[in-house]
Amino acid sequence: MNKYMWLLLLCIVVAASTNLYAQGNAVATDIDSLIGKKMSESGIVGLGAAIIIDKKVVWKKGYGFSDKKTGTAFTTSTLMNIASVSKTVTGACLMKAVEQGKLSLDEDINHYLPFKIHNPYFPEEKITLRNLSTHTSGLTDRYPFYTDSLYFNGKDSPQALGDFLRNYFAPGGKYYSKENFLDHKPGTFREYSNIGAGLAGYIVEVRTGLKLNEYSKKYLFGPLKMDDTGWFMSEINLKKHTKLYEKQGNEVRGIPLYGCTTYPDGGVRTSVDNLSNFFICLLSDGRFKNRQVLEVKTVKEMLRFQFDNANKPENVKPQSLNSGIFWATKMGGTRIGHNGSDPGVRVFMLSDLNKEIAVILFVNTSLSEKEEDKFFEIYDDLYRYGVKLKK
Numbered sequence: 001m002n003k004y005m006w007l008l009l010l011c012i013v014v015a016a017s018t019n020l021y022a023q024g025n026a027v028a029t030d031i032d033s034l035i036g037k038k039m040s041e042s043g044i045v046g047l048g049a050a051i052i053i054d055k056k057v058v059w060k061k062g063y064g065f066s067d068k069k070t071g072t073a074f075t076t077s078t079l080m081n082i083a084s085v086s087k088t089v090t091g092a093c094l095m096k097a098v099e100q101g102k103l104s105l106d107e108d109i110n111h112y113l114p115f116k117i118h119n120p121y122f123p124e125e126k127i128t129l130r131n132l133s134t135h136t137s138g139l140t141d142r143y144p145f146y147t148d149s150l151y152f153n154g155k156d157s158p159q160a161l162g163d164f165l166r167n168y169f170a171p172g173g174k175y176y177s178k179e180n181f182l183d184h185k186p187g188t189f190r191e192y193s194n195i196g197a198g199l200a201g202y203i204v205e206v207r208t209g210l211k212l213n214e215y216s217k218k219y220l221f222g223p224l225k226m227d228d229t230g231w232f233m234s235e236i237n238l239k240k241h242t243k244l245y246e247k248q249g250n251e252v253r254g255i256p257l258y259g260c261t262t263y264p265d266g267g268v269r270t271s272v273d274n275l276s277n278f279f280i281c282l283l284s285d286g287r288f289k290n291r292q293v294l295e296v297k298t299v300k301e302m303l304r305f306q307f308d309n310a311n312k313p314e315n316v317k318p319q320s321l322n323s324g325i326f327w328a329t330k331m332g333g334t335r336i337g338h339n340g341s342d343p344g345v346r347v348f349m350l351s352d353l354n355k356e357i358a359v360i361l362f363v364n365t366s367l368s369e370k371e372e373d374k375f376f377e378i379y380d381d382l383y384r385y386g387v388k389l390k391k
Contacts, residue, residue, distance in 0.1 A: 031385045035063055035378055042374040043252045044365045045245045046074030048272040049378075051386040052351070052358040055284045057276050058389055066242035066364065068254070076272040079228055079241040080362050081257075082347045083340025084194075086268035089216055089278070090201045091133055091302055091326030092294065096219050099298045102207045105130040105325075112203050114162070117169045119181045131186045132200040133325040134306045138182045138189070139196045145175070146194065149261075151343075156232045156259035161202050164261050168195065190323065194265035197326065201264020212264055223293045224277040229270040233259060236269050244344025245365040252365065255344050266342060272360050275349060279337070283355045303327050303336070329353075331376075341366075346375050357386040 039047070046064035050057050062075035097103040103112070108126035110116050117127060119138045131137040152158065167173035168180055182191060201212050208215050213231035221229045230236040238257075246255045260267055270278075277288060282303065286294030302325040323329075329336055330350055337350040337358070344366050351358035359382045367374060 031381060032061075032063075034381045038374050038378050038381075039064055042365075042367055042371055043247045043250075044363055044367070044374070045252060046078070046242060046365070047361065047363045047378070048074055048076045048078055049362070049382055050076060050272050050276045050360045051382060051389065052276060052280060052283070052360070053386060053390050054356060055280050057280075059385070060272060060276070062272075068243070068245070074242060074362075074364065077228070077240065078362075079236055079269050079271050080347075080364060081267065081269045081342065081345055082275065082349075082362070083266045083342040083345045085275070085338045085340040085347045085349050086264070086266045087197050087326040088282070088338050088349065089220065089268050090197055090204070090212070090264040091324075092220055092278075092282070093204050093212060093216050094129065094133060094200055095298045095302045095325060096215075096294060097204050097208055098301075099295055100208075103129060103203065105133075105301075109199070109203060112207055114206065115166045115170045117199075119186070120178050121181060121183045122185050125185050127186045129200060129203065130306065130325075132193075132196045134190070134323045135192045135196065136187050136190050136323075137193060137196045138184050138186045139169070139193050139199070140180060140182050140191060141194050142177060142179050149175075151258050151260050153256040153258045156234055157261040157263070159261040161198060161205075161261060161263065165195075165199055165202055169199075195262055197265035198262030200326075204264075220278065220293065221274075223291060224274075224281055224288055226270060226274040226277055229268065229274045231263055231267045231269070233257060233269070240271075241269065242364045246344055247365060247367050247371070258343070266340065272362055275360055279349055279351075279358060279360060283351055283358060301325065305329075348375070348379050350379070352383075357383060357390060359383050359386060 044064065045068050046066050048062040050060040060076045062073060062078065064074050066072050066074040066078045094103065098105060106128050109129060119125060127137050168175040170176060182189060204215060205211055213235060228240060244255050244257060245252050281288040281293050282299060285296045286292055286299040304324055306323055328338065330339060335350040336353060339350065340347040344364060346363040348359060348361040359379060361379055361382060363375060
């Protein structure tokens with residue numbers, strides 16, 4: 001091949017590379033424009049996101065502000081409470097304790113508790129950890145008691161988790177009521193229960209002898225290099241924590257940070273970067289960076305759907321039946337993982353069913369119910385971007 005042919009070939013390669021680079025930049029600009037437009041339209045102050053393809057983070061970015069007043073940027077290392085996505089951490093701790101032989105998913109919870117819990121409608125029926133973690137326990141969150149009494153602005157909850165649970169579920173307790181229970185046998189009816197998740201986390205504490213924050217740090221956060229993750233405001237660097245915002249009408253206002261008594265249902269504070277490590281571990285059958293953090297069988301049981309057509313709870317739509325150990329299908333049965341919502345907080349940790357493309361999304365702003373679609377639209381934009389990146 002003469003020098004002119006070599007020169008021509010080089011020009012072709014450079015042109016092709018330039019074209020691919022331009023296309024990549026165009027796609028990246030496109031996702032930036034889509035997210036920026038939806039943030040502007042809705043009033044979202046800040047968000048962070050990561051896209052995981054084939055168990056690796058291939059893209060991550062922050063948008064807007066973690067503190068609007070100071071102009072501090074929201075990044076993928078910004079800390080935020082992750083609401084009900086915390087239940088997946090509680091589920092992983094629960095399954096680790098099962099792995100260690102300290103708990104059984106199908107044992108009566110009264111075998112573990114220092115007080116007794118019986119559904120007054122079915123006092124002879126046992127309640128199990130499998131029931132609690134699949135939201136089929138027959139225990140219920142009594143509203144507005146749950147939201148009015150268990151959140152504490154500006155501080156961690158001063159109530160001890162065990163004391164609250166005893167008062168809520170044990171006859172004679174300060175908060176006891178028949179309304180804390182459903183008129184359904186355990187395992188036959190699914191109703192999402194935050195307090196049930198709090199009870200599951202408490203049982204882990206009772207049986208392991210460690211508070212959930214200590215247990216998860218030892219067996220999850222440490223091995224997964226989740227160095228900025230914790231359960232309480234008192235144990236994290238609040239300088240890295242986002243401010244929280246809430247939209248009322250056309251006004252977006254700041255709201256205080258808060259703690260919750262039933263912290264196993266929603267208390268984890270972490271970053272997009274840290275949570276990505278946890279999600280990769282679950283999607284990889286318990287493995288992270290050549291370390292087996294959870295046994296393969298442990299993770300498979302956690303993510304395994306617990307119901308089928310022959311054993312489904314009554315009054316549950318088919319697309320809602322796929323429930324694992326604090327794990328579920330979402331978005332019409334097309335995603336697995338969990339999402340979460342609390343004042344000033346919206347979080348998605350979801351993967352496609354094949355575990356090929358996953359998205360983590362943190363938003364530090366609550367929107368009105370009629371604007372909820374904006375969160376899902378941003379998630380969809382990110383997922384579609386992941387599809388493009390995978391090609």
